Amino acid sequence: MLLITCPATRSEELVADRRIRSVVNHPTHIALHVACPACAGVHVYRTGRRWEAARAARAQSAVPEARELTHA
Template sequence: MLLITCPTTGADELVADRHARPVADPRTRPGVVAVAVRCPCGGDHVYLTGRRIEEARARVACGRRADRRVPA
């Protein structure tokens, strides 16, 4: 079961796993993780899992470590 927020109604909906399917193929588009879900409102909604966002945040955090001292 998945708990989603319907963008149409704004309500939280509980959806069975069988109503979810992958949208982006990780073999052809690495880093893109998306799922299309058949919502009880009757529409299909696409949700990003956040993997790509979290990886980008981690890269930025590693790049701007101002609290470390660099030897001269």
């Protein structure tokens, strides 16, 4: 069982394992394609420490640019 948040309805749904449509292993993360019972769509959920680290690094590198623009 998985607890997901539907991006369309913003509701939390408890989803059975049989609703997982595919699992894709990437170098930085694992992508789960899950059929959502709330909106009947298929959503992608990404997991992994390297994915979170890469996302945090991108967010951190974008912050100094925004600060430079406000001080200019």
